[in-house]
Amino acid sequence: MMAYGIRENERSLFIYVILFLWLGLLGLFGAENGTFAAAGFKQPLLFGAIVSFGLIAVHLLLEKWRFRGDQFLFPLTSMLSAAGLVMILRLEPDYAMRQSIWLFAGLAAFLATVRLLQNYKRLEDYKYIYIFTALILLLATILFGVEAGGARSWIDLGIARFQTSEIVKIILVIFLASYLEEKREVLTEGTRNLWGIPVPGVQYIGPLLVMWGLSLVLLIFQKDLGTALIFFGTFLVMIYISTGRWSYILFGSFLFGLGATLCYFFFSHVRVRVAIWLNPWADMEGKGYQIIQSLFALGSGGTYGTGIGLGQPNLIPAVHTDFVFSAWSEETGLAGAIAILIIYCFIIYRGFRISLAAHTGFGALLAAGLTSLLAVQTLVIVGGVTKLLPLTGVTLPFVSYGGSSLVSSYIMLGLLMRISAEG
Amino acid sequence: MKAILLIIKFATLAIIYLFLLRVFYFIVTDLRHRGNRVFGQAEASRTSSGAELVVTGSNDPSLKQGEVIYLDRQTHLGRGSHNNIKLTSSFASHNHARIIFQDDGFFLEDLNSINGTYINGVRVNESVPLVHGDTIAIAGVTFKFVRWEYEVE
Numbered sequence: 001m002m003a004y005g006i007r008e009n010e011r012s013l014f015i016y017v018i019l020f021l022w023l024g025l026l027g028l029f030g031a032e033n034g035t036f037a038a039a040g041f042k043q044p045l046l047f048g049a050i051v052s053f054g055l056i057a058v059h060l061l062l063e064k065w066r067f068r069g070d071q072f073l074f075p076l077t078s079m080l081s082a083a084g085l086v087m088i089l090r091l092e093p094d095y096a097m098r099q100s101i102w103l104f105a106g107l108a109a110f111l112a113t114v115r116l117l118q119n120y121k122r123l124e125d126y127k128y129i130y131i132f133t134a135l136i137l138l139l140a141t142i143l144f145g146v147e148a149g150g151a152r153s154w155i156d157l158g159i160a161r162f163q164t165s166e167i168v169k170i171i172l173v174i175f176l177a178s179y180l181e182e183k184r185e186v187l188t189e190g191t192r193n194l195w196g197i198p199v200p201g202v203q204y205i206g207p208l209l210v211m212w213g214l215s216l217v218l219l220i221f222q223k224d225l226g227t228a229l230i231f232f233g234t235f236l237v238m239i240y241i242s243t244g245r246w247s248y249i250l251f252g253s254f255l256f257g258l259g260a261t262l263c264y265f266f267f268s269h270v271r272v273r274v275a276i277w278l279n280p281w282a283d284m285e286g287k288g289y290q291i292i293q294s295l296f297a298l299g300s301g302g303t304y305g306t307g308i309g310l311g312q313p314n315l316i317p318a319v320h321t322d323f324v325f326s327a328w329s330e331e332t333g334l335a336g337a338i339a340i341l342i343i344y345c346f347i348i349y350r351g352f353r354i355s356l357a358a359h360t361g362f363g364a365l366l367a368a369g370l371t372s373l374l375a376v377q378t379l380v381i382v383g384g385v386t387k388l389l390p391l392t393g394v395t396l397p398f399v400s401y402g403g404s405s406l407v408s409s410y411i412m413l414g415l416l417m418r419i420s421a422e423g
Numbered sequence: 424m425k426a427i428l429l430i431i432k433f434a435t436l437a438i439i440y441l442f443l444l445r446v447f448y449f450i451v452t453d454l455r456h457r458g459n460r461v462f463g464q465a466e467a468s469r470t471s472s473g474a475e476l477v478v479t480g481s482n483d484p485s486l487k488q489g490e491v492i493y494l495d496r497q498t499h500l501g502r503g504s505h506n507n508i509k510l511t512s513s514f515a516s517h518n519h520a521r522i523i524f525q526d527d528g529f530f531l532e533d534l535n536s537i538n539g540t541y542i543n544g545v546r547v548n549e550s551v552p553l554v555h556g557d558t559i560a561i562a563g564v565t566f567k568f569v570r571w572e573y574e575v576e
Contacts, residue, residue: 009449016442023438027431034424072446079442307432332436339439346446 007063013075014059017082018052024086024308031309044089050100051085058107067114069421070354076347077398077413083340084399087328090309091320095401102403106410113414120418124178124362134171137164142221153224165218165227166408173373176235177365180242188243211235212255223269226392230376232256237372242365277390290317294385297330305333320401322393326385341382348375354420367419370412474529476559476566483564485511494529498522500561514538514562522553529553538562
């Protein structure tokens with residue numbers, strides 16, 4: 001068994017993931033049928049077998065390719081995916097099979113990124129092509145997109161709906177990483193002085209304004225508040241990491257505040273979101289219903305939860321996508337919710353660790369950017385469903401139902417693993 | 424039935440937390456291992472590492488520009504004949520300065536010279552660690568400090 005040694009830690013972690021998956025399925029089955037008779041166990045059995053097979057196969061393939069990347073990220077995200085799949089099977093059984101197919105698509109994309117992108121540094125060379133593609137995708141979505149859940153961010157491809165912003169956000173991080181790496185010195189030094197503070201010339205502030213504009217376009221035309229927030233947040237983090245200057249954060253936050261305020265006064269849907277956030281009880285049966293149900297779910301979970309399959313998270317509208325975290329918290333309690341958040345912390349820790357170990361500035365910025373993207377997205381949606389922030393409909397990475405989100409999350413994972421293999 | 428479900432509920436949570444503990448354990452050992460490795464590299468490099476002074480500017484006839492002086496464990500600079508690097512300028516003191524190797528690094532010490540020793544334009548009062556690329560100026564002679572392991576890049 002000489003070949004099986006490189007990814008030993010990963011394998012030992014996978015035992016827990018698989019155990020968790022089967023225990024979760026068993027608990028869910030027992031809760032729904034009130035008995036453990038073997039007859040009705042067919043569907044969860046098949047489901048569990050498919051998912052376990054997929055995850056283990058990917059691990060063995062990485063082992064076979066003697067891939068020397070990070071060993072913790074994949075088990076961590078697999079744990080999230082397993083939790084997500086169990087919850088989706090519990091919440092919307094009809095969607096569960098579709099989601100497991102999407103999981104396979106995600107895993108395939110992950111393997112392709114790891115395998116085909118041997119030299120990720122070459123991504124740096126074609127940055128303007130990407131950003132052009134990204135802009136076209138966004139434009140196409142605005143013109144031909146279909147609306148769902150109040151946001152117009154999907155393109156209908158016939159067989160499946162596809163959320164373009166999921167791909168655009170990866171492209172954007174790659175673009176920003178190479179752009180900032182190239183222009184870092186000018187952006188850090190500044191070219192002229194304004195009241196003693198070095199300020200880069202207009203041509204260098206340009207990208208900041210373009211990003212701000214892009215986020216606003218998303219906000220206005222797609223009504224996609226969450227994605228706009230994620231784009232701009234990631235951008236600010238990346239520019240701070242690359243230049244180390246607070247002035248960008250301050251200026252950027254000011255611009256964002258300005259944009260947000262303007263939107264608040266011009267668009268009713270933004271006003272509604274903020275009003276619900278401030279006081280959902282004012283319209284309990286109507287607009288505040290969703291967030292209130294989410295809060296009830298969080299509360300009724302208690303410390304250890306009701307047990308998978310024993311709560312009533314189905315009372316929350318859109319529970320399987322945006323509110324999967326509330327459902328999870330109701331059925332596994334505070335303990336389960338904290339566990340999920342710790343998993344995200346570990347992923348983010350590993351991401352920044354990879355960034356620090358990267359050999360090139362581009363690699364470091366790319367890893368840091370992808371990690372912050374994941375972090376900001378998690379913060380936005382977990383903050384949203386717990387009413388810490390105004391609710392914006394984005395997916396919880398790796399957990400929520402949603403094909404494009406799952407696939408793009410796994411591509412990001414693949415890129416991170418690829419960078420870690422060099423470092 | 425209820426009891427079994429309760430057991431499953433807590434077993435599920437226990438598995439997740441065991442998983443997290445395991446990851447945490449791996450992360451900590453990884454950090455420790457990495458720390459050791461950096462230390463080990465420093466240990467190994469001691470025998471092969473070294474440094475030199477390159478004369479970058481000189482009004483002293485005995486030291487020509489571009490001349491390279493290898494540094495030993497102790498290198499004395501000054502006007503006295505016992506010095507490793509002999510300076511002839513009258514601005515140099517008899518025992519002007521010395522460079523010593525200590526704890527993996529080279530340190531520059533001024534030996535109470537009258538006209539002083541300057542590192543990157545700043546006068547040296549006590550022992551100063553030398554970093555690759557530092558400029559040392561003594562009595563009209565300037566040296567560049569070069570660490571070998573950096574020279575390759």
